[in-house]
Amino acid sequence: MTPRLRLVLLALALACIAPALPAVIGALPVFGSHPLPYGDIINRLAPAERHVTNMVSAVNFDYRGFDTLGEEMMLFVAVTGTAVLLRGTRGEAITALPATVPGRQIPPHSEALVLTARWFAPVTILFGIYVVLHATVTPGGGFQGGVIIASGLLLLYLGEGYAGWRRFMRNGPLDAIEGGGAAAYALAGFGPMLVGAQYLQNVLPLGSMKLLLSGGLMVVVNASVAFAVAGGFGILFVEFLEETRAEDPTQ
Amino acid sequence: MTLLPWAVCVWLFAIGLYGIITSRHYVHLIGCLSVVQSATYVLLLAIGFRWGAGAPIFYDHPPGTPAVDPVVQALVLTDIVIGAAVTALLLALALQLHRRSGTLDPEALRPMQ
Amino acid sequence: MTLLLVLLFVLTAVAGTGVVLSRDPRRQVLAMSANGLILALLFFALQAPDVAYSELVVGTAALPVLYLVVLASIRAGRTRE
Secondary structure, three states: OOHHHHHHHHHHHHHHHOOHHHHHHHHOOOOOOOOOHHHHHHHHHHHHHHOOOEHHHHHHHHHOHHHHHHHHHHHHHHHHHHHHHHHHHHOOOOOOOEOOOOOOOOOOOOHHHHHHHHHHHHHHHHHHHHHHHOOOOOOOOHHHHHHHHHHHHHHHHHHHHHHHHHHHOOHHHHHHHHHHHHHHHHHHOHHHHHOOOOOOOOOOOOOOOOOOOOOOHHHHHHHHHHHHHHHHHHHHHHHHHHOOEOOOOOO | OOOHHHHHHHHHHHHHHHHHHOOOOHHHHHHHHHHHHHHHHHHHHHHHOOOOOEOOEOOOOOEOEOEOOHHHHHHHHHHHHHHHHHHHHHHHHHHHHHHHHOOOOHHHHOOOO | OOHHHHHHHHHHHHHHHHHHHOOOHHHHHHHHHHHHHHHHHHHHHOOOHHHHHHHHHHHHHHHHHHHHHHHHHHHHHOOOO
16 A cells, blocks of 8 residues: 555545534533533532542542553553563663764763752652652642652663663562552452452541541552552663663673 | 634644654654544543633632542543553564664555565 | 633644654654643643643653653664664
8 A cells, every 4th residue: 555545545534524523523512611520529529528639639549449450550561561572582681881873972971960960860759759648638649759750760860870770770679669569559459358348449547638648548559559650660761771782792 | 712622632633643644754653643642631631621610629729619620630640641651662662673674664664565 | 712721722733733743753752842841731721730740741751761762772773783
């Protein structure tokens, strides 16, 4: 199928869909009218029911907690697939030399970059932990805080260089953090079943609003999501950066 | 002017699809896929919006003040992070493709030659 | 329809078009970073701070770095085989 034929087919498909577009766009609700009732119910009932002030976290970890378990498994599978693909052809060793392209010089070592990264990496990781802990109180949660921690790990790479960074980020602990987070979410659901409730039902004491430990089971689930996301993105960075190293000449 | 959000979503989806179809480099194709994904994020958040309402966080003001829809925000939030992990998987696939065939041009990699 | 929302929606469409029309992958990475930033601003204006957090970090920092690393290993790997 030549590119020209592909574009002709695209034009034909668009010509068939285009007459329906104005009808569909006109039938959508007016922007800002908000026709969905479920959100209003949650906004009205959730603060009193679960003693939390962040409605998005309440929906993510409590009212729709089972869906978030599915998303967690999707993250786990994607990270595992990437690790299998990249480690399978390369092995698990840590290679010492960066790959070089002939004719392209290596940029000189920059002191300003190292200083900036060494200042901002701990601050970023601390901020990520703060965002994770304040899941049920202010905007935050396991997903956001996990990616902020992962970007702090990237700043560590910029500051320390590859060798120093890999001494800190080993395969074993990273895999344990990521897998442990995903497993902790699934296993935390069985806790309520020990006392006769349903899977993932919120049976822990709810605490009082505006405290960090409010929301019951949401705190446990939120922490496990943060571990899984931070560990998962750490594994992704390690695997991809390992691909830029030169091949081991002794193998 | 009230149709602008929906028009922007349709435009983003269409231009992303056009980019995927006419791409000459697999990494560029994955970037266009992210544009298509962002069209769905904008659509979901635009549906949940309400005039004169604040964020669905009741820390500073009492529960009862008008707020936008938190359900669609929860959907988009997990979608962004998981979409990034799936994009990483796609990039690993593109890397393996380059290792095996030396090129990343969809035109040069057709199955039946 | 406030002016801020109109401007942000139009900027989102322009940024998405910029990502698609940058055919060179290395230029496209910077366009993707700008796209992530503009999307995060749009999500803030639509009263969604949690979503803006995720989009800011993922779209501006984590994903463009992954793209750059993949492009670097593609370029370095070409001399291996």
